[in-house]
Amino acid sequence: MNHKQLKYFLALADTLHFGRASNLCFISAPTLSRQIKQLEEEVGVPLFIRDNRSVSLTSQGKAFVAYANATLNQWRLFKGQCQTEQQVLSGEADLYCSVTASYSYIYELFAAFRKQYPDVELNLNTGDPALSISHVQAEKVDLAVAVKPKELPTGLAYTKLGEAKLQMVAPIMECPLSDQINQMNKETLSWSDLAYIVPEQGVLKERLDEFCTLKKFKPRVYAHVSGHEAIVALVSLGFGIALVPDVVLSQSPFKQQVRVLPIDNDKTGIEIGLIAKSSRLKDPVNLAIWQTAQKIFNKSIENN
Incomplete structure (x- = not known):
C-alpha cells in the first residue's frame, strides 16, 4: 500500500x-x-x-x-x-474552518504563509464550526479555526486569532414574527414569546442557553441548524430570531435583510483562535502555520 x-x-x-x-x-x-x-x-x-x-x-x-x-x-x-534549517520548508497541512472564517481569518493567514513558504501544500476543508475541535481531536485535520471553549480539552493547543461580538438578529421582511416584535416594548422585549433558530451544538448554542437562563425562560425552537451561515438565512425569511457572531453577519449575503435587536447582556463576546493537537505542532509545517498566525495577531494588536 x-x-x-x-x-x-x-x-x-x-x-x-x-x-x-x-x-x-x-x-x-x-x-x-x-x-x-x-x-x-x-x-x-x-x-x-x-x-x-x-x-x-x-x-x-x-x-x-x-x-x-x-x-x-x-x-x-x-x-x-x-528538513534542515537550510532547506526550503515543504510538505502539507490540512486546516478546517467555517466558510465565514475562510474569509475573515484564513485568507490573511494563507496569504502570509504562502508568501514565506510557497512549497507547502495547504488543504482547506469548510463546515460547521462546532465540529472544529472534534475534527482536530480525531486527527481528521492538523489545525482548525474554532471558538475558544470554556475549558480547552487536554492535549490541545490554542492561539488567538481575534474576537467577535454576538448579536441577536431578527427579520426585516413583513411577517408574523416582525409584527410580533414591532408590537413589543423595544427596551424590554418578551424573549420567551419569540421563536428561535438554534445551532445544533457548540459554543454558540451554549451562549444562547446562558442567555435564556439569565432571562429565565426556555426558548421556543423553530429549527436546529448546522453551520452559522444558514442561521442568518432562516432568520431573514422570518422563521425565528437567532444569536450570531457579528463576523458571520458582516459576511452574510442576507445581512441587509435582518436587523439587530438590543441585548442587555455583557457576556456577548466570543474569542476565536487556531486549535491544534500539541503533538502535531512538532511537525515543522504545522508549527510554521501556528507561528504565522501568532505574528498576524500580534501585528493587529500593535496596529490597534
Whole structure:
C-alpha cells in the first residue's frame, strides 16, 4: 500500500460516499474504487460494505482508520524532522474552518504563509464550526479555526486569532414574527414569546442557553441548524430570531435583510483562535502555520 491509498481510504471513511470522496481527492470515482479495492486486497479483508444505496465501514475498516491516520501523521512528522534549517520548508497541512472564517481569518493567514513558504501544500476543508475541535481531536485535520471553549480539552493547543461580538438578529421582511416584535416594548422585549433558530451544538448554542437562563425562560425552537451561515438565512425569511457572531453577519449575503435587536447582556463576546493537537505542532509545517498566525495577531494588536 502507499500513502495516497491511505489518503483515499480516509476520505471515503469520512464521507462514506464515493462521489464526494473522489472530489476531495481530485480523482474519478472509478479510480477511487479501484484504489480501495487494491488496498483491501493487500490488507486481506473488506474495509467497506457497499451496495447500490450506501457505503459503510466494516469492523476492520473502523480499526484501519486509526492505523491510516497514525501512519500518515508519522510520515509527515518524519519528513518534517528530516528538513534542515537550510532547506526550503515543504510538505502539507490540512486546516478546517467555517466558510465565514475562510474569509475573515484564513485568507490573511494563507496569504502570509504562502508568501514565506510557497512549497507547502495547504488543504482547506469548510463546515460547521462546532465540529472544529472534534475534527482536530480525531486527527481528521492538523489545525482548525474554532471558538475558544470554556475549558480547552487536554492535549490541545490554542492561539488567538481575534474576537467577535454576538448579536441577536431578527427579520426585516413583513411577517408574523416582525409584527410580533414591532408590537413589543423595544427596551424590554418578551424573549420567551419569540421563536428561535438554534445551532445544533457548540459554543454558540451554549451562549444562547446562558442567555435564556439569565432571562429565565426556555426558548421556543423553530429549527436546529448546522453551520452559522444558514442561521442568518432562516432568520431573514422570518422563521425565528437567532444569536450570531457579528463576523458571520458582516459576511452574510442576507445581512441587509435582518436587523439587530438590543441585548442587555455583557457576556456577548466570543474569542476565536487556531486549535491544534500539541503533538502535531512538532511537525515543522504545522508549527510554521501556528507561528504565522501568532505574528498576524500580534501585528493587529500593535496596529490597534
